[in-house]
Amino acid sequence: MERLKLATVWLGGCSGCHMSFLDLDEWLFELSEMADLVYSPIADVKDFPHGVDVTLVEGAIANEENLGMAKTVRQRSRVVVSFGDCAVTGNVTAMRNPHGLGLEVLRTVYLVPEPGTQPHIPDDREIVPALLDQVIPLHNVIPVDHFLPGCPPSASRIRDFLKQLLSGTAPNRSAVQIRFG
Amino acid sequence: MKRIIIDPVTRIEGHAKISLFLGEEGTITHARFHVVEFRGFEKFCRGRPFYEMPSLTARVCGICPVSHLLCSAKAGDAILGVRPPVAAVKLRRTMNLGQIIQSHALSFFHLSSPDLLLGFDHDPAQRNVFGLMKSHPDLARGGIRLRQFGQDVIDKLGGRKIHPAWAVPGGVREAASVETCQELRARIPEAQATARSGIELMKHYMDTHSEECKVFGLFPTLYLGLVRPNDHGWEHHDGVLRIMDHTGTVLVDDLEPSRFHEFIGEHVENDSYLKSPYFKPMGYPGGAYRVGPLARLNLCTGFGVPLADAELREFRARAGGVANSAFFYHLARLIEILACTEFLDQHLQDPDLQSPRHRAEAGVNHLEAIGCCEAPRGTLFHHYRVDDNGLLTYVDLIIATGQNNLAMNQTVTQIAQHYITDSRSIPEGFLNRVEHGIRCYDPCLSCSTHAYGQMPLYVELLSPDGTIIDQVRR
Amino acid sequence: MSVVTLTINDRQITARAGETVLDAARETGIPIPTLCHLDGVTEAAACRMCLVKIEGRGRLQASCVTSALEGMVVHTETEAIREYRRMILELLFAEGNHVCSVCVANEHCELQSLAADHGMDHVRYEYMNPKRPVDVTHERFALDHNRCILCSRCIRTCDEIEGAHTWDFAGRGSHARIIADMGQPWGEAESCTSCGKCVQSCPTGALFRKGSTVAEMTKDRERLAELMVARKEKKWSV
16 A cells, blocks of 8 residues: 655644644554655655645644645645644634734734834844734635544544544544544 | 745744854854744733633643643632642642653654754654654654653643643642552653663763764853752742853842742844843843753752752763753753653652642632743743733733743854855755754744733834835834 | 324324424434523524424424424434534534633533534634623623523523523624623622522533633533422422
């Protein structure tokens, strides 16, 4: 059986879903027999590759870079999974939404530290991405193939899901697999 | 100014970039570390009841949720005006030991060791934990199981591995059964053995790689952290603050954590969502200080447990006194894991862990509170203000990683300047070394940049083509 | 007591005359999901989760307020019904700010459980992100409007079981909300007896005991029905 090209990405989240992925513990050895981790924050490839089979996307869309990354992931992956409550619903990351960042283009340039200090105007739009006005779930910006809720989804939930994907069966949508929280 | 951008910095927690600024003839003039994520906890937590905060702030970070959980609970204790029962303190400390073990294990085995064991110049496609599982399976398995052990301590006490809701203002929700304690205790020997083999590995690496020891963040800074009140021994949960300089001279001692602001100011950077705390008497940036395992080992008089203390003596001999090189963070981290296994062994035998009196109850008795503890990465503060009904009116989280910001910037500059002599052609491994400088600090960037709005804001409204439409000052 | 015979999901069942289709179905073990229904208080037919198809009637009917009649033919699990149930739940999630992970009712919430039971693994509608307050002015309890789904169980419980009628609706459409007395902070509502029954009736984490931490708030909803049985029939369950 051909090895699965697996990728993981984190956007506007806390990385708890990735930690839950690592809670697969020694099953990771089995996974590494069946899959190659071709892109991940815990690996060193800097550019998201083409021809990825499955990408797990953690985190909500909170800034312009998240948005760009989501689109790249969709273009270059066969299967995209919303991984964890932040990607599925916005979750805690979206709690800033009711407080409103309502301007069209809002950008915090810098914070004035002390009175009398001369502020400099930075030229760093390429470094610090602009925030989106509202934090949104992943499926609001790209079509998503599967959803794996949880904050984070437990390692056993992740393992069952991956096993089903690897064997080509449609992932189980039972209550215990998809409960939020 | 021309620059090369490393984007993203990998094998750390969170989103970051590094800029290498190019000078004449291909040299690097300096490097900058930028944190590029932000969620705004300090804003959206306002209006929430303070007793939800432990679980809410746990979501600041998926690696160290327990740090926020415990620190927030401590701030909650202060709002209630209660002293948590002895059993609650012991239970919280037990969970924190588990948390330090899993977080440090992740940092060393999963994130940093690929550089050390496979090599900085190794094929990037393999230079990660999966590659390690192929090339060093026993070591990888040991590291994975060590992290699992720490996670299981958290799980068995708190009900889940990541984001347990167990610590609350006033205490904890459940005690630990005798069976749980015995089960966990039985696994300590293996955890200890893994920690010790990691220590041996690191010591051997440092013996044979003196360049890295001298170049990866070796410069004077101050150090800040908690220590035990009387003997100033190693502390991870309570205690008092201590600040020392790079020679070991103690500048501030026995400082109540709630008086933190008297000595620490925060400078705002222009190109990062991360601010830079500094020691006020020495100003910015001379007052730069480091926190975390390196700081804690420098600051403390000792651990109080035999195996870790033996390693600490050797650590200090190796450093020649105070360890001022960020490369020593790895060894400090491993020694802390060892100490935690020794302390856990003691804790898990304590019958107080089974006590039914583990939660004090009260109403809102103080409208302002500061909780402080040592996260794996360094000192953490949660500062809350509430109204009479307990709704938060103000939240300030002062994060470990942020306190290392100045040092991290200096570290990447030092490494970049040392290795990169021709910026027109930089081997990938050199860029990786620059990133490794950051990895030494084991930064937690989701934690570090939750903030906006607690200081005066100068905002520019930019149209899509970059012209300034409006400017607002708050 | 007279009895009627009807068919539910191709199964012949008997029901007491005057019973609702919902009760008749549940008594024979046929599940119909509900949110605004609460044993012990009158029906509101507000949530529409209990919609069923009754042959001969054009529209779907709310089974909680539809009497079981002789010869009725009922279907509870058509594709349309399943789709509507899911839509209702998604709309409820999209309307408020339901952050399950950090909610006091996490793992003990009827909305959360129903969503999981009905295959709701994401919400297809845009979240409204309304700005809603938290009322912690009462000495013992609190109301987080972000989690309120306007089921009115609290209103009916306070009115019918306790008799105080502290809670009621105000506003319309997406501005509708629960208010105490004449729209005062709950702590100033003089009619409130602090009995806590509304808290027990609430299906989500909207009403909770002060000091409850995340995932800690469990409710005892059966107790309310038991109180009504006790009151009316002088029978107490031990």
